[in-house]
Amino acid sequence: MNYSLLSFYLMLSTLFLAACGGGSSSESQTDLNQTSSNDSSTETATSDSDQNDDSATVGYFNTSLYSSALISDTQVECELTDGTSASCLQITFMANGAGSTEGSGTVGPFCPPSVETPRSESGFGIYDGTSNPGFQTIIDAALNMETDGLDIVDEDGNIRTDGGSGNACLAQPFIDNQETVYLVPTEPKVRSEPYYLGTIEKTGFGVNGVPYVGDPPGVTVSEAGIGGSGSGNIPALDHCGGHSDPADNTYHWHFVPQSMNLVLGSSTYNYTEDYNITCSNSFIETDAPSSFAGLAKDGFPIYGALDSSETGDIDPSEVAAVDECNGHEHTTNDFDNAIYHYHALRDSAPNLPACLMGHFSGDHHSVR
Numbered sequence: 001m002n003y004s005l006l007s008f009y010l011m012l013s014t015l016f017l018a019a020c021g022g023g024s025s026s027e028s029q030t031d032l033n034q035t036s037s038n039d040s041s042t043e044t045a046t047s048d049s050d051q052n053d054d055s056a057t058v059g060y061f062n063t064s065l066y067s068s069a070l071i072s073d074t075q076v077e078c079e080l081t082d083g084t085s086a087s088c089l090q091i092t093f094m095a096n097g098a099g100s101t102e103g104s105g106t107v108g109p110f111c112p113p114s115v116e117t118p119r120s121e122s123g124f125g126i127y128d129g130t131s132n133p134g135f136q137t138i139i140d141a142a143l144n145m146e147t148d149g150l151d152i153v154d155e156d157g158n159i160r161t162d163g164g165s166g167n168a169c170l171a172q173p174f175i176d177n178q179e180t181v182y183l184v185p186t187e188p189k190v191r192s193e194p195y196y197l198g199t200i201e202k203t204g205f206g207v208n209g210v211p212y213v214g215d216p217p218g219v220t221v222s223e224a225g226i227g228g229s230g231s232g233n234i235p236a237l238d239h240c241g242g243h244s245d246p247a248d249n250t251y252h253w254h255f256v257p258q259s260m261n262l263v264l265g266s267s268t269y270n271y272t273e274d275y276n277i278t279c280s281n282s283f284i285e286t287d288a289p290s291s292f293a294g295l296a297k298d299g300f301p302i303y304g305a306l307d308s309s310e311t312g313d314i315d316p317s318e319v320a321a322v323d324e325c326n327g328h329e330h331t332t333n334d335f336d337n338a339i340y341h342y343h344a345l346r347d348s349a350p351n352l353p354a355c356l357m358g359h360f361s362g363d364h365h366s367v368r
Helices: 003-019 138-147 257-265 271-275
Strands: 041-043 070-079 085-094 124-127 134-137 179-185 190-196 202-205 211-213 242-244 251-253 292-296 301-303 327-330 339-343 355-358 365-367
Touching: 070 179, 124 138, 134 138, 179 202, 257 271, 257 292
Parallel strands: 211 251, 301 339
Antiparallel strands: 041 070, 070 085, 085 179, 124 134, 179 365, 190 355, 202 211, 202 292, 242 251, 292 301, 327 339
């Protein structure tokens, strides 16, 4: 990725926003709603000149692109990872925006009761042991763990789920009536080098406020500072690549769900053809692999794996190759000016981008 080119496009984006009533630019950071310097927090303004219907846009955050789980967005002052002060949006959603009760059309399935359970009723795991490592159903992971000497299946073929008494499949309960709060720069600030995301690191959020999180902890491989890694327990993911966070019991994704069916149907896995497994959560558009999928914590948008040039929405000649963070700049159906944005990976598991190109707040995510 040419960082000078990215900076140039960001400058053009800022000029476009200013022309639409979004505010003026001050070097890399801008208060797009002209917040008073004496007031560190103000409600986001809505301008009829650059909004449609009831939507409001600040930076790359457009309220019309998000679900009814969105509660509020407020401009505040924040500190970015380079130590500079910036204008951020404090965005609040109801937690568990993709559901919290396991069943058809919502979250789950997670841990199957037995290795004899049909695979279509099993969640997924990412196994890192010796025998057949990788993304697989919990049933296959349990069988591979047994081969590697991890006692996760009892003598009756039942998959253990009590992590306190040995190796187990883990599925945490959900707690409702909580709020998820994010801090996102109103104007992304480009880094000099990409920032590579760590295991279970918060990455951003989806259109219904569900957090995006880096790779799950390893089953057999311990990683310093990562709780649960190397414990011999395997966290269960549902068919859309999400589960409850053991730290706060709210749902989060390790995959971009809009593109999950590309992963499940790929020749690498064939789970759709072999077992009729699909991501079908009714809270999201699961068959829209080129659609807007949320915002990274550095303020840049996230899209599904397919580019709009592949769906005929824009001329392929206008689309630059993606960089190491699977991002590039061009216009989209949601933004008229050329913007830098990330894409989900096409058939990788997990499919979140590996890195970010912008600075972010160290207090990006909280639950209350």
